[in-house]
Amino acid sequence: MEQGSIIHIDYDLFNANTEKLIETTREEVAKEHDVFDENRTYVPMITIVGSGRLIKGFETHLEDAEADTDYNFDIEAIDAYGERDQSLIETISQNVLLKSVRDPNTLHIGGPVEIGGRTGILQFLSAGRARIDYNHPLAGATLRYDYKITKVVEDRNEQVETLLKMNTGREDFEVEFEGDDLTVTLPEEISYDQNWPYAKFSLVQTIRESLGVGVVVFREVHKPRAIEEE
Incomplete structure (x- = not known):
């Protein structure tokens, strides 16, 4: 391939x-x-x-x-x-563990825990000590x-639509090429997505690397809301 x-x-x-x-x-x-x-x-x-x-x-x-x-x-x-890396299995005090989780009642052996920004699996909890395995499961x-x-995917428009879906989970974009320049009309609801401003920069890089496009324009369209007559 x-x-x-x-x-x-x-x-x-x-x-x-x-x-x-x-x-x-x-x-x-x-x-x-x-x-x-x-x-x-x-x-x-x-x-x-x-x-x-x-x-x-x-x-x-x-x-x-x-x-x-x-x-x-x-x-x-x-x-x-x-x-498996034994150095990624760490023992900490139970107090540190309890201070790091939002709800101690959710703790269980074999369950995920996040300590200091790292996610691991709780292997052992007893006698004031806890063992966390940070190896990938x-x-x-x-x-x-x-x-x-x-x-x-061979069609150029479909390639863009597929990349958009792969990165956003949405299928309601409109795609249009003029030569190598690309215009993507955005669904209105995406403007409420707090992650979109960051995601679009990654998308531009992915689209350029994969398809060799030139200028990329993201177009917003805000239609007036219909007012129902009483």
Whole structure:
């Protein structure tokens, strides 16, 4: 698959050591493994080949992948989330832990905790001490991916729309090219999103790196609200 290609991927991710399903984009697989979430929409993942958004082992495998082909392969820990690092397991006083969480009643062994801006897993809590594991939950695990590239986005307008959706979760942008210059008409509601002013700068960089566009204009349209007659 060519570097910079914008693709849709259906995949199932397993812990190869335990055969446990970790993540899937396919509803039927989630149901088969009794992890179906009715509040979630199961759709293919969108990514850019070679962008570094995925773990190293998956990025490398995509380089030789083709669309509409089923793949099954393992990724060793070193090319996934790394080996477990004992230095990332720390013991702190229970008082420090309790002062760092908003609601101590939510604490439980195996649950996430945030201490000093770092998120870890609470492993042990007793006798005034707490042990926190700051390793990634999948550190040390060999991963198995079953995947298929279901679509390669070729149309330029659709490429922009796909990048916008990938970064904002929205599909209600209007896209127009004039030569290499791009105008994106924004949905009115996005002006109320506090993250948008920061997200758009990252979007411009992603669009330019992926598509080689020139000037990028974000256009706001505020239509008058209709007044209902009594």
